[in-house]
Amino acid sequence: MMENPNNMSYQKTIRNILQNILTRFKERDIEVDVNLVVFAVQLLARDMRLGITKCDLNNLTACTINRFIDDIISGYTDPKNTTMANLKMIWLMKTTREIKLSYVQEKYEQIFQQQLQLLIQDILQYPENCSKVQLDQLFAKMQVLIVVCYNLGCPKNHVLLKLTAQALNSVIGRTDLQNYVLKKKYHRLEYLKRLAATVSGIVIYHNDGPDGDRENVRYVIGDLMMAQKNTSEAIETTLKRLHHLRSICHSVISEQLDVDTRENIIVYRVPLEKLQWLNQYSITFSIQERCLRLLQENFESTAYLLNRERERYDCVVAKINETLVMRTAIESELVFPHFVYLGEVWNNLNNYLNHIVELNKLREQLEPLVTNEIEEAAKSIAKEIHALGQRQKYPQKRTILELMDAVKDYKTEADFCSIAQTDVKECCALTLAMTNGLLLPATIEHNICTNVDIKFGFRDKSYLRVAEIYFEKFINSFRKVVFTNANVALLFNLADAMIAHDLYRKKPKPAKSKDFNGQTEMVVTNDLSVPNWINVTWNVWDYHRDTIHKAEIRKRQTHDSQTKISFGRRNAQNQTYNTRQHY
Numbered sequence: 001m002m003e004n005p006n007n008m009s010y011q012k013t014i015r016n017i018l019q020n021i022l023t024r025f026k027e028r029d030i031e032v033d034v035n036l037v038v039f040a041v042q043l044l045a046r047d048m049r050l051g052i053t054k055c056d057l058n059n060l061t062a063c064t065i066n067r068f069i070d071d072i073i074s075g076y077t078d079p080k081n082t083t084m085a086n087l088k089m090i091w092l093m094k095t096t097r098e099i100k101l102s103y104v105q106e107k108y109e110q111i112f113q114q115q116l117q118l119l120i121q122d123i124l125q126y127p128e129n130c131s132k133v134q135l136d137q138l139f140a141k142m143q144v145l146i147v148v149c150y151n152l153g154c155p156k157n158h159v160l161l162k163l164t165a166q167a168l169n170s171v172i173g174r175t176d177l178q179n180y181v182l183k184k185k186y187h188r189l190e191y192l193k194r195l196a197a198t199v200s201g202i203v204i205y206h207n208d209g210p211d212g213d214r215e216n217v218r219y220v221i222g223d224l225m226m227a228q229k230n231t232s233e234a235i236e237t238t239l240k241r242l243h244h245l246r247s248i249c250h251s252v253i254s255e256q257l258d259v260d261t262r263e264n265i266i267v268y269r270v271p272l273e274k275l276q277w278l279n280q281y282s283i284t285f286s287i288q289e290r291c292l293r294l295l296q297e298n299f300e301s302t303a304y305l306l307n308r309e310r311e312r313y314d315c316v317v318a319k320i321n322e323t324l325v326m327r328t329a330i331e332s333e334l335v336f337p338h339f340v341y342l343g344e345v346w347n348n349l350n351n352y353l354n355h356i357v358e359l360n361k362l363r364e365q366l367e368p369l370v371t372n373e374i375e376e377a378a379k380s381i382a383k384e385i386h387a388l389g390q391r392q393k394y395p396q397k398r399t400i401l402e403l404m405d406a407v408k409d410y411k412t413e414a415d416f417c418s419i420a421q422t423d424v425k426e427c428c429a430l431t432l433a434m435t436n437g438l439l440l441p442a443t444i445e446h447n448i449c450t451n452v453d454i455k456f457g458f459r460d461k462s463y464l465r466v467a468e469i470y471f472e473k474f475i476n477s478f479r480k481v482v483f484t485n486a487n488v489a490l491l492f493n494l495a496d497a498m499i500a501h502d503l504y505r506k507k508p509k510p511a512k513s514k515d516f517n518g519q520t521e522m523v524v525t526n527d528l529s530v531p532n533w534i535n536v537t538w539n540v541w542d543y544h545r546d547t548i549h550k551a552e553i554r555k556r557q558t559h560d561s562q563t564k565i566s567f568g569r570r571n572a573q574n575q576t577y578n579t580r581q582h583y
Contacts, residue, residue: 013060017041020069030077036091040072042499043087047486048410050083079371082284086490088369093291098358099298101305105351112149119145124188130181139177142195143168150200150343151350152218159216167202171195171336194340201339204346208317220349221310227356228303234360235296238367242289245378249282252382254440256389259431261462264400269389271396272435278385279438281378283487286439288370290491292363299359306352309345316342400466403434404477412483416475417452418497419482425457430467433478437485449475 018041025032045051045068052060052068075081097103123141126134143164144155153160172180172195183191207217214222253275258267268275320338425445431438442457446464448471456478458464467474482488489498 013065014041014045017045017065017069021072024069024073025076032076033091035095036088037072037076039091039495039499040076040084040087043486043489043495044068044072044083046412046484046498048484050486079373080377082280082374083487085284085369085371085374086287086487089287089291089366090490090493090495092362092365092369093294096362098355098362099295101298101302101351101355104355104358108351108354116145116149119148120189120192123192126181128182130178135177135181138181139165139168142192145192146196146199146203149196150204150346151220152200152203153216157216159213163206163213163217164199164203167199167206168195170202171198197340197343198336199339200346201342204342205317205320205339220346220353221313224306224310224349224353224356227353227360228306231299231356231360231363232303234363235292235299238363239289239292239296242285242292242370245375246282246285246289248382249278249285249378250439250441252278252385253282253438256385257431257435257438257440258395259400259463261466264466265397266400266403266434267395267397269392269395270385272438274385274388275438276436278378278381280487281374281381282439283491284370284374285378287491288366291366295359295363295366299356302352302355302359306349309348309352313342313345313349316345400434401470401473403436404470404473407436407477407480407484410480410484412480412498416479418494419479419492420452420454422492422494424482424492425455427457428459428463429456429478430458430463430474432488433467433474433481437481437488439491 018038021037021041022032022034025037050068050071052064075084078084093099098107119141123138123145126138130138140161143161146164146168147153147155147160152164155161180188180191203217207213207219212219256268256270256275259265260267316338320335320342323335323338426442428440428442431440440459443459444461444464445455445457447453447455448464448468456467458467482492482494483498486495486498489495
């Protein structure tokens with residue numbers, strides 16, 4: 001379809017396009033994510049409908065480039081543009097890191113350390129000969145540190161500070177506080193950490209249960225229960241709405257297509273281009289549903305850990321109750337470790353709550369990308385296609401092979417094996433391959449590639465039979481549809497694989513007849529001269545290596561007697577056939 005142009009010239013064209021787009025956005029006072037624009041240009045340039053690969057890359061005209069630029073700018077600002085909505089959703093899920101619990105824990109821990117560093121240094125700087133006023137200041141700062149470090153509530157709340165002071169006073173008295181400032185700084189820091197963990201556990205324990213002071217002391221378990229319920233309901237509500245919208249698109253497309261797998265004929269009442277219009281909305285709803293499913297999986301994983309941590313919390317509280325029951329005086333070494341552990345569990349619960357909050361923030365960014373205008377447009381187009389199909393008296397007929405051959409001129413260098421890294425079994429692969437991207441739900445899945453672990457979805461067994469009969473054409477068509485359609489590539493998370501391949505097929509480098517000076521002379525045998533009449537090319541050192549290799553194989557061959565059954569069996573260790581010694 002196209003020849004190999006100069007790749008450097010094309011890259012320069014892409015850079016000019018990017019610069020032009022960013023300049024025009026700046027002129028319109030539109031704030032954009034530069035990396036998102038780069039991602040969009042690189043991906044859409046390879047799209048056979050929207051991009052520039054359908055033109056001769058050797059002779060890109062100014063009209064073609066301007067049309068491509070105008071499409072990207074108008075699509076970025078158009079709330080009805082499904083392709084740009086798909087790009088924004090995938091880019092959001094690709095760049096956000098808060099979806100992982102481990103990252104959220106590290107992020108909040110780093111923020112806390114930065115915020116508390118000044119307060120900790122202030123506590124550690126008190127001199128050894130502190131006055132009473134300075135000790136009172138130190139005692140007050142310790143209270144604030146404990147409240148903030150373990151998220152017990154607002155550090156400005158005087159009731160909470162009073163409760164913390166009571167717990168702190170039960171652990172370290174005035175004499176102990178005087179001894180504290182006599183310690184070396186690194187000993188002070190370690191003691192301060194243990195002290196904060198113990199005191200926080202005491203405050204948490206005394207405010208546990210229904211009699212706790214909920215107005216002044218934070219009750220993280222109640223916050224977690226509410227966050228779990230609200231997050232679960234919000235995700236489920238959005239998923240139901242998307243499933244309903246996607247079902248509308250699928251039902252309308254399905255009723256306009258009639259595939260006869262016996263005659264290998266497809267009958268459609270509405271032009272396929274019209275169905276492609278509705279299919280864009282179906283892809284958008286599917287992409288948002290996949291993104292929300294990923295959020296839901298991470299949420300459920302965190303919810304599971306949260307439930308286990310709540311059980312651990314109840315267990316620690318019960319253990320403290322068991323230790324304190326019927327006792328008036330208890331040694332600190334007996335009960336303080338339980339308070340420390342209770343503070344650690346409380347911190348873990350806070351981490352899980354922070355992760356749920358971050359997931360909700362991500363959900364709130366994701367949901368508005370599919371605007372109300374997109375939903376209304378999808379419903380309107382579905383009604384229009386349904387009415388048009390009912391008025392159509394003479395449907396069109398084409399063979400399945402004709403439809404697959406329609407994409408034979410599409411060029412792509414993307415690796416087919418990269419499809420194994422994603423999930424393509426939810427939609428019918430045969431329908432997608434022969435209609436250039438139409439999505440219909442699959443009911444069965446099957447791996448028809450023996451050398452690659454890819455499970456394809458099909459509507460029924462008759463579709464699977466057609467794919468197996470025309471296996472080569474099906475695979476070739478499926479690969480070209482997936483890697484030349486930006487929306488389909490985004491749906492299957494193959495955008496990076498689509499961008500990774502070069503738009504130009506590079507010519508293989510010619511083989512070298514001479515290498516560095518230390519290499520022996522190559523004997524080239526295609527010059528028809530008498531000494532070189534054997535049609536091989538060899539090297540002296542290659543000959544030596546081959547001789548040594550054969551000698552090693554010979555040494556590993558077995559010499560024991562063998563039966564007729566074992567004769568001719570391949571030895572898996574050295575990949576040679578065992579020789580028979582006794583005849």
